[in-house]
Amino acid sequence: MRLGYPAAAIRAAEAPLLDAGRGPVLMRTAAAGLAAVCRRDLIEARGCVTGARVVVLAGAGNNGGDALFAGADLSRRGARVTVVDVLGRLHPEGAAALRAAGGDIEPLGAESAPLTARAELVIDGILGTGASGSLRAPLDTFIADWQAAASGTGSARRQRVIAVDVPTGVDATTGAVGAVHVRADRTVTFGGHKAGLLLPGGADAAGELALVDIGLDLAPFRPTVEAPEPADLAVGWPFPQPDMHKYTRGVLGLVAGSHRYPGAGLLTTAAAVSTGLGMLRLLAPDEVTAAVLDRCPEVVTEPGRVQAWAVGPGAPDTLLMRRAIIEAENRSLPLVIDAGGLGLLTRPLETTCIVTPHAGELVDLLGRLTTGVPTRAEVEADPVTHAVRAAQAFEGVIALKGRRTIVARPDGSVVAPPPGPAALATAGSGDVLTGILGALLATTAEHRVAERSGPYDQADWSGPATDIAILAGLAVTVHGLAGHRTTHASGLPAAVEDIVLGLKAGSAGAGTGQNDGRRGE
Numbered sequence: 343m344r345l346g347y348p349a350a351a352i353r354a355a356e357a358p359l360l361d362a363g364r365g366p367v368l369m370r371t372a373a374a375g376l377a378a379v380c381r382r383d384l385i386e387a388r389g390c391v392t393g394a395r396v397v398v399l400a401g402a403g404n405n406g407g408d409a410l411f412a413g414a415d416l417s418r419r420g421a422r423v424t425v426v427d428v429l430g431r432l433h434p435e436g437a438a439a440l441r442a443a444g445g446d447i448e449p450l451g452a453e454s455a456p457l458t459a460r461a462e463l464v465i466d467g468i469l470g471t472g473a474s475g476s477l478r479a480p481l482d483t484f485i486a487d488w489q490a491a492a493s494g495t496g497s498a499r500r501q502r503v504i505a506v507d508v509p510t511g512v513d514a515t516t517g518a519v520g521a522v523h524v525r526a527d528r529t530v531t532f533g534g535h536k537a538g539l540l541l542p543g544g545a546d547a548a549g550e551l552a553l554v555d556i557g558l559d560l561a562p563f564r565p566t567v568e569a570p571e572p573a574d575l576a577v578g579w580p581f582p583q584p585d586m587h588k589y590t591r592g593v594l595g596l597v598a599g600s601h602r603y604p605g606a607g608l609l610t611t612a613a614a615v616s617t618g619l620g621m622l623r624l625l626a627p628d629e630v631t632a633a634v635l636d637r638c639p640e641v642v643t644e645p646g647r648v649q650a651w652a653v654g655p656g657a658p659d660t661l662l663m664r665r666a667i668i669e670a671e672n673r674s675l676p677l678v679i680d681a682g683g684l685g686l687l688t689r690p691l692e693t694t695c696i697v698t699p700h701a702g703e704l705v706d707l708l709g710r711l712t713t714g715v716p717t718r719a720e721v722e723a724d725p726v727t728h729a730v731r732a733a734q735a736f737e738g739v740i741a742l743k744g745r746r747t748i749v750a751r752p753d754g755s756v757v758a759p760p761p762g763p764a765a766l767a768t769a770g771s772g773d774v775l776t777g778i779l780g781a782l783l784a785t786t787a788e789h790r791v792a793e794r795s796g797p798y799d800q801a802d803w804s805g806p807a808t809d810i811a812i813l814a815g816l817a818v819t820v821h822g823l824a825g826h827r828t829t830h831a832s833g834l835p836a837a838v839e840d841i842v843l844g845l846k847a848g849s850a851g852a853g854t855g856q857n858d859g860r861r862g863e
């Protein structure tokens with residue numbers, strides 16, 4: 343689990359060390375970690391550091407200082423290092439170290455963008471946590487010109503970009519990106535993950551993350567983002583225990599599917615059953631249950647006792663959904679509400695609940711719960727703010743589905759699972775997620791699913807998750823992993839790809855067959 347902190351928290355954690363005169367040591371430690379990542383990447387890409395063309399983009403502050411000391415390290419090891427002094431002022435000790443190691447320093451000029459575009463490795467040390475406001479000229483035009491020149495080179499071996507602490511143009515706290523911002527392959531961040539590196543916008547700009555320990559004590563500070571990783575499934579997943587039977591393992595009540603949308607009932611059921619649970623009770627019209635039983639004969643279609651509810655996929659019967667919601671409230675059962683169930687939400691519920699709208703559905707939900715409703719485009723442009731607003735209005739957890747799904751708690755903290763492949767943007771994908779999440783709620787040990795009032799700290803993260811927001815994060819993580827497993831490198835889902843490849847093979851085969859035929863005549 344990666345924990346993301348606001349830039350102010352990281353800076354506050356640095357303050358006592360800076361007051362104690364340890365600033366230079368912190369910078370040397372940060373720069374050494376950064377240089378090690380750069381060397382590893384260069385060796386992987388080209389076999390050695392010697393002779394590599396490296397451009398260091400250095401700003402005026404400590405972010406530039408980190409980059410300059412790392413550039414000095416690479417220069418000492420034989421790389422050809424050129425620094426572009428982007429803001430007209432450099433960290434003095436960093437600049438001295440770079441020169442002493444044999445590197446060059448150039449002012450920002452007309453040649454800077456093409457020079458940067460030709461580099462094998464670009465180190466972005468322009469702005470870090472000290473950035474304020476949008477990028478000022480000429481910084482914005484320089485970055486845009488470099489990116490245009492780099493994409494125009496047509497070079498087969500694309501350059502690598504490593505951002506120092508946070509890519510320039512990304513808000514370290516919110517992840518908001520300006521129209522112009524650095525897009526990195528990797529970001530080497532110091533002391534703790536900045537929240538913005540884990541959130542939509544920033545996460546895409548940052549690329550892969552590497553964390554360098556510089557000895558900060560973050561225990562007094564609250565993370566605002568928890569970002570599950572696939573490895574967290576091994577800890578947080580409610581695995582079945584040997585002494586369980588079907589009722590203690592967990593029974594999910596599911597209201598899904600209708601005459602108009604029978605497939606949603608089948609997809610949600612199949613996903614829940616594949617996730618694993620003690621039993622699934624499906625309440626749906628006969629034609630839906632008949633189709634489901636054909637595929638999943640273990641499903642029970644009689645009402646009875648359950649430990650969690652999932653309602654809404656496939657426009658189910660309103661009365662059935664209302665009954666499920668009332669029972670969940672009366673018996674304090676955890677509940678997931680999706681799609682057709684969202685229209686019933688006009689007030690906060692009296693039980694642990696997660697609601698899973700996409701952007702358009704969130705707009706409708708906000709319309710019923712608040713005044714001042716955003717447009718769908720506004721939600722898509724700033725999903726975190728709007729998901730948190732909805733969680734506060736609903737007084738419960740909201741999973742706003744999108745390429746990067748955001749799970750928001752009313753206290754403003756969010757869970758940000760990794761994105762799945764683009765192939766998951768398909769009808770029925772949300773039904774599958776509801777099935778996975780329903781099964782997780784039902785099977786969470788002793789039905790202790792609750793809603794935390796805030797994020798975990800690392801010490802809490804040692805056993806199966808019981809917080810509904812984390813369970814949702816794990817469900818999205820598994821959903822994405824399943825998507826990746828069934829997606830070919832082309833980005834097409836496996837089944838479609840197989841058809842396309844089959845067609846190609848078929849037409850090639852037909853050609854060969856004709857030739858063979860002629861030869862045979």
Ligand SMILES: NC(=O)C1=CN([C@@H]2O[C@H](COP(=O)(O)OP(=O)(O)OC[C@H]3O[C@@H](n4cnc5c(N)ncnc54)[C@H](O)[C@@H]3O)[C@@H](O)[C@H]2O)[C@@H](O)CC1
Binds near residue numbers: 401468477508
């Ligand atoms: N403080 C510490 O203890 C440590 C800091 N470290 C590094 O220091 C960074 C923070 O350093 P600083 O506080 O010096 O800040 P930065 O280096 O992020 O930036 C400050 C400089 O950028 C300029 N600037 C800010 N916003 C701008 C904008 N929109 N357009 C153009 N110029 C802008 C400011 O005028 C100032 O000169 C961290 O991100 C990290 O990389 C590391 O060396 C580790 C230790």
Ligand SMILES: [K+]
Binds near residue numbers: 470507509
């Ligand atoms: K940077």
